[in-house]
Amino acid sequence: MLRSLNENILSNLLYYITKENNSPESLRKILNSHSEVQFVSLAGVDLGGQDTDERIPIDLFIEDIEQFLESGIQTDGSSVYLPGIATLNDAKVMIIPDKDVNWYVDYNFDNVNPGDSKPVGTLRIPCFLIHGNRNVGSRSILKNAISNLKSEVLNVLSKNDHTLEEIGVGSFDEINELVLTSATELEFWVNTPDDIIDEEQLSISQNLKEQYWKRTQGVVRTAMEKSIWLMGLYGFEPEMGHKEVGGVRHSIGVDREGHFMEQLEIDWKYSTALQAADNELFIKNLITDVFNVYGLEVTFNAKPIEGVAGSGEHTHIGVAAKLKSGRFVNLFSPKDMKSEYMTSIAYGSLMGILKNYEVINPFVTASNDALNRLKPGFEAPVCVVTSLGKSKDEPSRNRSILIGLIKDFENPLATRFELRAPNPHSNTYLLLAACYQAMVDGMNAVFAQKRSMKELEDELSKKYGEEGFYLETFREYRSEEDVFEYYSDEERSKLFGNPPRTVLENIKSCKSSIDKKEVLLKNDIFTEDTVNSYRATILQRWINELMGRIIPRNMEIVRECKKIPVTDDISDLDVVMWNKINGMRWFLMKDSMDKSSMFTRIKNALESKDYNLASDLQIEMTSKMSELKKLYSVYKKNQF
Template sequence: MVKDLIYIIRKEMHSEDSLRKILLSHPEIKFVSFMGVDLSGNDTDEKIPVKVFLNDINTFLKGEVQTDGSSVVLPGIATLNNAKVDMVADLDVNWYIDYNNEHIDLETNKPVGTLRIPCFLYHENKAVDSRHILKSAVEHLKISLLNLFKNYPNSLSLFGIKYEDIVSIELTTATELEFWVQTPNDKAETEELSTSQVLHEQYWKRTKGAVRTSLEESLIIMDSYGLEPEMGHKEVGGVKAKLDQSGNFTHIMEQLEIDWKYSTAVQTGDNELLARTLIKETFRKNGLDVTFSAKPIDEVAGSGEHIHVSISVKLKNGKKINLFTAPDHHYLSNIGYSSIIGILKNYEIINPFVSSTNGAFKRLKPGFEAPTCIVTSLGNSVEIPSRNRTVLLGVIRNLASPLSTRFELRSPNPHTNVYLTLAAICMTMLDGIKYAICNNKSENDLLKELSKAPGENTDYLEKDRAYRSEEDVFEYYNDEEREKFFGKAPATVYENLVGFEKYKDKLNVLKENNIFTDKIINSYTLATIERWLMEINYRVLNNYTKEIRNYKMLHSIDRALDLDVSNWMKINEIRYYLMKDSYTNKSLFTRIKEATKINDYSEISKLQVELDEKMKELRNLYSTYKKNLLDI
C-alpha cells in the first residue's frame, strides 16, 4: 500500500470547497466517475478528468451529468427514442477513490485514482434506479413507524419509552460475501470437490500461499476504505492445492468468505459493490481468478450472501434500543415478531429480487445449506439462542448484547441486487408491523400466529401454511411435506417472476407510497427475462454442448463387458436426446431455442427443468461408466 493515499471522502466533506481542497492536494486522483446502479444491479463507470470536474463542481453535484439509456438496464423506461438519463450525486453516503495499481502517475509516483461518486438515475425527472428505490423505502419505513408510535402510544410501552423520547429510527443492515477462488485454467474434478465438501476438509482451515496473501491483503485494503472487515475464512467448498516444481501452489480451487461491519441500508449496498471490486482485483494481482457466481460448479456448494437487518430507535438521552429485542421472556419483541411475519407472508414478491439468475436456482437445492422453504426458526429456547441453518429467515440473538438482535435472510447470493432486496424487505416488514400495532397484537399473540400449524386460521398469515420450524427442514420433512407446509419453491427464474402476477395483493405492499411502481416492476421483469433467456441460449446451452461432447466412448469393443456397453448406450441415448436432431425428432436444445423465438416463457421454464435433470443423470451415468473401466 502506498503512503499518504486518501481512500474515502465521507459525506461531511461533500461541499464544493472541501472537494476542491481535497482534489487539488491529491494530484494522483486524475478522474471522477459517477456510479449509478440500474435495476439489474449493474454499476456504471466512466472517466471524467478532474480538471473538467473542478471547473464546474457545483453543476456536476446538482445533476447535470447525463448518460445514454443504452448504458444502463432500464427496459421499458429508457427507450431508444427517449434515452436521456440524468445522474444526480448522492451526498449522503461515502465516496471512494478507486486506484489503478497498474498505472503509476509519474509526477507523484502513486497509482492513478478515480473518485467514485454514487448517484441516482433520473428519467423524465423521476428516479428509476436501485439505490433511490432503497432510499425511498427506508425513508417510508422510518416515517411510517414514527406515525404508528405516535398514534398507538401503547406500542412502545414494552420498551419503557414514549414517542416523545425518540430522536430517530435507524435501520441497520449488513451483507457478507462467499466466493470461489482458483488458479487460471486449472480444474478440479466435481466428485473430488463434492467428497471434500461432505468431509469438511476445507471448512475454516488455514489458508496458504497466494490465497492467504490475497485474503490478508483484501482485509487490509478493505479496512483502509473504512469497511471494517470482521472476518475472512475458508468456506465448505474446495480441495487441497498441489505444489509445482518451484514450490508454488497450483490447482487451487477454494471457497472463501469475507464479512465486514454493518451500516445504513444504501451504504451497505455501496460497500458491497466496493468490497467485490477490491477482492477481485486483489486476488487477480496475485494470479488468482475470483468468481461471485451463485453456483459456479454443479453438485458442489454454491456461494451465498446473507443479508442482515435490524431496527432500532435513538433516544434524546443518547440511548439506543433495538426494537427487535424483547425486554421480557420472549425470543423477540412485538416489532421483531411482526417484522418476521411480514417478510414470510410476502416472500413470494421479495424472492424475484433475491434469486434472478440461473445460478441462483442451482444453488438453492436441498443438501447445500441453502434455503428452499419460506420458513423461520426462533430457537429451541428463549434462554439459549440457537441457529438453524436450513431455514430462509434466521433469528440471531446474543443475550449479552441486546443491540445485536437481527434477522438473517439466507437465500441471497453475490449476484442478488441488494438494494432492491432490502427495499422489498423494508416494505414487507412494515406491512407486518402495521398489522400488529393497529390490531394491538401482543408478543404472545404474534408468537402463536408465527408458530401456527397448517390448516389453523389466523388473522394475517395464510391458513394452509406453516411458517416456523426448529427442525432440519431437509431431513425432518419429505419433499411432499415441505411443499405442503411451506409452499412450493420456484425452480426457474421465470417461475419466480410469475409471483408478481400471481400475488397481486402482496405486490401492492411494495407499491405503497409509490416505492415500487408498475413501471419499475415491469422494467425489472423485462430485464430479468432478457438476461434469463440470454444465459440459457448463449451460456448454458453452449457450456452443456462442450460438456456433452466430452462424454466420449472410452471402452474398446473387443475388451468391453456387457455392462460397459449397456452403460454407454444409456449415456449415448441421453446425449442424442439433449442435442442431436433427426428428421422425426427435435432435440431438447432445439426445442428450447424454438420456444425462445416465440417467447413461450412457460415452455422454456419447463424445458429448463428437464434439461438440468437430464444433465445430472448424464453426469452420474458417465461417472459410473468410467469407474468400471480398467484401461482408459
C-alpha cells in the same frame, strides 16, 4: 503493481470522503491535496444491479464542481438498462450525485504514476438515476423504501405506548431518529486461471470438511490478507476472513508454482442500509482487483460448480432508534431478552417478509445460477420458513431456514433478522427495499389487530390449516427442526410452499400475486413501471443465459461423454451403460428429420416466446444433464 507498492505510500492515499466533507469547498481542498486522484466516476445503479463507470478528469470536475454536484451528467440510456423506461425514443437519463453517503476512491494498481509511485485513483460517487423527473434506479427505490419504513415505524411508536414499554423507552418524545442497519457476508470462489475443475474431488473434500475455516496458504493467503488490510484503510471495518466449506487442497503443479481452487468468506461491519449496499458493491470490485493482481481469478457466482457448496450472501436487517440522549435502542429487542423472543414491531416485520416472500424472492434470486444454489443439503434455504429458537432463552442457529432471528443476550443492539437466500449477485438495493415494504405490511396488520405478544407468537407458530389473522391458513411459517432432514419433500411443499424451479417461475409471482405486489407498490416505492422493467430485465437475462451459455455449455458436456475404445476387457455392463448414455446424448442434442432434440426444442420455444414451455423444458434438461454426468462417471470408472 500492488505487490511492489510501498505500504507507506498505500497508507497515505485518499481512500474515502465522508458525507460531511462533500461540500464544494471541502472537496476542492481534499482533491487538490491528493494528486493520486485523477478521475471522477458517477456511479448510478440500474434495476439489473449494474453500475455505471466512466472517467471524468479531476481538473474538469474541480473546475465545475457545483454544476456536477447539482446536475450530474446525462446519458442517452445506453449505459444503463431500464427496459420500458429508457426507450429508444425517450432515452435521456440523468445521473445525479448522492451527497448523503460516503464516497470511495477506486485505485488502478496496474497504473502507477512514475513521478510519485502512487496508483491512479478514481473517486466513485454513488448516484441516483432520473428519467423524466422520476427516480428510476435501484438506489432511489431503496432510499424511498427507507423513508417509508421509518415513517411507518414512527407512526406505530407514537400511537402504541406498549411498544415503547417493550423496548424500554419512557416516551415517544425521547426518540430523535430511526436508523435502519444492514450487513452482508461475502462468499466467493478463487482459483488459478485455467484450472480444470474436478467436481468429484471438490465434493469429497467438502464431505471430509477439509477446507472449512482451515489455514489459508501461499498467494491466496496473501491476497486475502491484503484485501482485509485495504478494507481497513477504506474504513469498512473488516471483521473476519476465512476459508469456507468448498475447495480442494493446495497442490504443486509440474510446470508452475502451485494451483488453487478454494472458497473464501470476508465479512465487515454493518452500516446504514443504503451505505451497506454501496459498500458491498465497492468491496466486490476491490477483492476482484486485489486477487487479480496476485494472478488469481474470483467468481461471485452463486453456484459455480454443481454438487459443491455455492456462495451465499446472507443479508442482515435491523431497526434501531437513536434517542435524544444519544443512546441507541434496538426496536427488535425486548426489554427482557429472555422473557420474549422479540418485540411486536419485530413480529410484524418478520411475518410481513414471510407472507410476502413470493414478491420479494424475484429480487433475491434472479438468475439460473442463483436457483442452482438453493438446493436441499447445502445449507441454502429452499423453504419460506423461520426459526426463533427452541425456547426464549436459547437463541436459534438453525441454518436450514430462509430467515432467522439472530440474538445475543449480552448485546441487545445485535438483534436482527438474517435472510439466508441472497447470493453475491443479488441486487441488495432492491431486495432490502422489497423487505422493507413487506415489513410495513406486517407491522400494520399486527397493530391494526391490537394483538398481545402471546397471540403474535401463536400466529407465527400456527399449524397448517389453522386460520390466522394475517398469515395464510394452509401454510406453516416456523420450524425449529432441520427442514432438510425432518420433513419429506412432500411435507416441505405442503407446509411451506413449492419453491420456484426456474427464473421464469420466480418472476411470474410479480405478476400473478396481485395482492402481494400491491405491498411493493404502496406509497409509490416500487411502481408498475419499475416492477415491469425489472421483470423484463431478468426475463431477457434468463433467455440470453439459456441460449448463449447454458445450452452451449451442456452441448460441450454431451460431446465429452465419448465411448471408450473397444478392448478385450469390455463387459456386458459397459455395453448396457454406454447404450443408455448414448440414448441420452441423442435425446439431448441430436436432431433428426422428424424429431428435435431437447436443446433445439428449448431454443425454438424461446424464439417463439413460449416461455412457459421453455421453462418446463429447462427443468427436464437440468435433470437429464445431471443424470448423464453421473452415468458417464460410473461408466468411466469401470474401465481399466
